[in-house]
């Protein structure tokens with residue numbers, strides 16, 4: 088029997104709606120997060136330590152398919168294409184972030200992938216390394232890659248330089264009977280920086296317990312107003328430690344629950360910006376955050392959206408170690424539902440937890456993306472093995488979700504690295 092945990096679809100449909108640019112930010116409340124109770128329909132199955140590896144050349148982690156502005160994975164001239172953060176497989180797995188580049192893979196069947204190399208020619212991207220984003224096919228073979236320019240320009244390998252800016256570059260996709268390759272991607276542009284008003288700057292983040300965020304742009308078109316928006320991961324603006332937890336961050340807390348004085352150091356949010364020059368997508372205006380997790384969690388990474396029958400499902404990934412003191416939940420994907428892009432989002436399953444790692448493998452999967460077909464792709468981080476930790480750096484089995492109102496259910500385990508297309512461009 089399917090368990091009901093979240094509010095009804097009627098409650099979501101009647102939740103308050105606002106214009107996309109309005110000054111309203113929904114909250115993930117402490118009272119919601121206290122309801123995190125993993126069960127069989129929200130727990131990812133264990134992955135054996137002898138999992139298949141996509142390539143022995145590079146570690147593979149955060150991954151996104153080539154999509155249209157409708158966020159549907161697509162084939163181009165018969166080829167599936169995905170983009171991943173990659174780093175040489177001969178460096179220590181944990182050091183990969185500081186030399187991350189965007190690589191790409193192509194496939195005929197959406198599950199057996201061939202590595203194509205780096206997307207950008209060497210020496211052209213902004214920052215010192217490339218972090219997550221989205222790749223949008225616009226028209227006539229043009230692909231625009233949005234990404235996080237991490238570190239200052241040409242800063243080399245430096246794990247103390249946390250600057251993050253949002254960037255873009257366009258190129259051409261080419262396909263023949265042997266595979267896919269790209270040209271172009273020589274002009275790169277910074278399209279957004281933390282403003283200190285809605286989004287915390289690196290300067291303001293000093294004293295935060297965990298790296299601040301201004302990263303992971305996710306570009307899509309809102310079917311309601313037909314405008315192009317990007318979600319991204321941010322933190323609430325202001326000097327770390329000055330935020331005061333509000334009633335709307337806490338919700339109806341059970342008796343005896345205390346909010347420790349340092350909970351205010353945890354200030355994740357899901358940012359929003361709007362493209363002001365249409366499908367050129369090179370000019371953007373920052374808008375207030377869509378959702379904040381103040382006093383709940385410091386990180387709402389890789390936010391993304393599935394829009395189905397007028398309901399907006401807002402997803403984000405987060406970690407056990409980024410929860411504010413007094414709260415806990417597994418590494419995994421969390422989600423919310425609302426009646427419009429900017430609305431008073433309600434947590435899925437009552438708590439927001441959608442899929443979390445099994446307790447005996449707490450860092451097994453990460454960087455989940457729920458696609459419009461409700462297939463969830465993620466990568467294997469680390470699984471416990473007979474002789475110690477086994478590092479993944481390759482895509483995990485995809486998982487099929489079902490959503491009923493605000494309740495989600497894991498219904499099927501799919502093949503490793505399975506990212507099927509939902510449409511074709513000839």
Ligand code: FRU
Nearest residue numbers: 149184218219303388389454
């Ligand atoms: C999630 C993440 C992203 C970031 C990337 C850096 O796994 O932390 O937020 O873009 O990894 O490697």
